[in-house]
Amino acid sequence: MIKRIVLGFFLITIFFIASSKKTFAPKRNVKITGVPLYYQYPDLPTGCEATSLAMLxxxxxxxxxxxxEVADALPKGDKVRKVDGEWKGTHPNKAFVGDPYTDSDDGSYGVFEGPILETIETFMPDCGIDLTGQPFSSLLDIVRSGKPVMAWTTLEQRETFYGKTWTDDDGDVIDWYENEHAVVLVGVAGNQVIAYDPHTGQAEYYERKLFERNWESMGGRAVTLSTDG
Structure with missing residues (x-):
């Protein structure tokens, strides 16, 4: 009788340990199919967002x-230029700063999630989902569920740095940080994320923590699509 009690306790202990290991096991790897790879050059030197959105x-x-077609549909505003000795330009969360067909030397910079969501409305009404401000783990959960995510990060995973400050027509001040970039997250592979990168036109495997840090440095911006119904 004593042996059975001990054996029962032993089995319960083994079951508890096995269950605990299962609970904390690494989440599964995944790579989404059906997303095309697009290259932004040579025609869209500042069109990483337009190219990424076209993939999504x-x-x-x-x-x-x-x-x-996506680049043409994007809301566009004034490029960054000097007016009466002050830097002026549009707000990247109101419209594309300049034109994705021109480069930053001409005063074109990029665009954030607001105008991207507006553009999604043009192609897929009521399907845009703003993920900005969500934890990075939530973005990866969405990717694991089978949905790609367009995320803002930095070019070639370089560290960002302050570039320039300008004011828009509404008096809002924009502090621009360099190496701003956008990609489409299509997978998870161990400690890496898989990104379709319009800068290289390739599936890039970026170290997750590095990508997350650069994503945070760009404001934690991301969007995806609702395909329900």
């Missing part, structure tokens, strides 16, 4: 969406 929309619609 192509997945959402189940048919190719042209990067030029």
């Amino acid at each position: 929309l192509s997945w959402g619609r189940g048919e190719p969406v042209d990067k030029y």
Whole structure:
């Protein structure tokens, strides 16, 4: 009788340990299919966001969406230029700063999630989902569920740094940080994330912690699509 009690306790202990290990096991790896790889150059030197959005929309619609069509549909505002000795330009969360067909030397910079969500409305009404401000782990959960995520990060995973300050027509002040970039997250592989990067036109495997740090440095911005119904 004593042996059975001890054996029962031993089995319960083993079961508890096994259950604990299962609970804390690493989450599964995944790579989403159906997302095309687009390259932004040479025509869209500051069009990483337009190119990334075209990849995301192509997945959402189940048919190719042209990067030029997306670039043309983006709301656009004034490029950064000097007016009466002060730097002026549009707000990147109100419109694209300048034109994605021109480079930063011409005063074009980029765009944030607000105008991207507006552009999604043009191609897939009521399907844009703003993930800005969500924990990075939530973005990876969405990717693991089978949905790609467009995320802002830095070019070639370089560290960002302060670049310039300008004011828009509403008096809002914009502090711009360099190496701003956008990619589409399509997978998780161990300690890496898989990004379709318009700068290289390749599936890049970026170290997760490094990517997360650079994503945070760009304001933790991200969007995805609702494909329900």
